[in-house]
Structures are given as C-alpha cells and as structure tokens.
Amino acid sequence: MVYILQPNLLFFGSISSLPMGFLSKVSELRARARSHKKLKKNKQLQTVEIKVKMDCEGCERRVKKSVEGMKGVTSVEVDPKQSKLTVIGYVDPNKVLHRVRHRTGKKADLWPYVPYDVVEHPWAPGAYDRKAPPGYVRNVLNDPDPQASALARANSTEVKYTTAFSDENPNACVVM
Secondary structure, three states: OEEEEEOOEEEEOOHHHOOOOHHHHHHHHHHHHHHHHHHHHHOOOEEEEEEEOOOOHHHHHHHHHHHHOOOOEEEEEEEOOOOEEEEEEOOOHHHHHHHHHHHHOOOEEEOOEEEOOOOOOOOOOOOOOOOOOOOEEEOOOOOOOHHHHHHHOOOHHHHHHHHHOOOOOHHHOOOO
16 A cells, blocks of 8 residues: 655554654644745744833733734734833734734824934934934825925935035035
C-alpha cells in the first residue's frame, strides 16, 4: 500500500507501522504552516496607535483586554498619561479601532499626532493643538483640510531664505 502524507512525501507500508502520534503531528504542522502563511501574506507587521480617553486603572485594563485577544496581535501597550494605546502585530488598523470602540464603548480615533520635529511648520494653523501631548503636534499633512496642509508645507523659496543667513555659521552666508 502507498499512503500520501504530504504531496512530496510517500509512505510505503501500513499505517499501523507508523509511530504513535505521527499523523496527528504532521497534520498539526501543516495546519500551523498554512495559518502562519495566511497571516504573513494578508497583513504586514504594523504598529497601530489609537487615542482613547482613560480615566482610571479599570479603563486602562478594559482597553488593553479588548485588543489582547485579537488574532495577529503580538503586543499591547497602554500610556494613560497621553491617552494612547499602541498595538503591534499583523492586524488591520480599522479592525483594531472598531474593536476598541465596540468592546469598551469609548470614543477612539487613530493617533492624530506626530513628533514636533517631523513637521516643517509646527506653528502653522491647524498643526497646533491644545490637547496634544507635550512634544507633539497634529499631523497636518495627512489632514483632509487643504488650507491647513498647504500652510504647513514649505515651498522652495522659503527654505532658501531661511537657510541663506545663519548667526551660528557666518561662513555659510550667501551674501557675504
């Protein structure tokens, strides 16, 4: 008799001569490999940051538990001072956001802030936000408001004028 255990593996003999648990191990390994490939193929490792207001330790625990059980999540971090939830894993950001909203009943949004150093004009209208944590401003370049994003971008002449004169390095002055 010929038994096909895998497409590339043939076994000659009877099933009774196989070691105990061999077939279950083979099928388990194949199933695990299929599910791992499926996760890798569909989604990439992402860091999803969500803004959720947390008042107490119970809120922190509830928000963290709501996401920990999701398929594909590798780690969950909660920062209550910034009202920030960070999820790392093979997940879809919109599904994580929906799950947090549904399970906790809290208002949740994707993290709208970027570090102060990343934005070219952090003082532009629309970039400054009083609710932003220290060292962060609103991400205006991804903002749907076209006026705010146009004000936040520096055009080439602005960059030339700001770098032409420097008190710190007088040798870099173009005019002198």
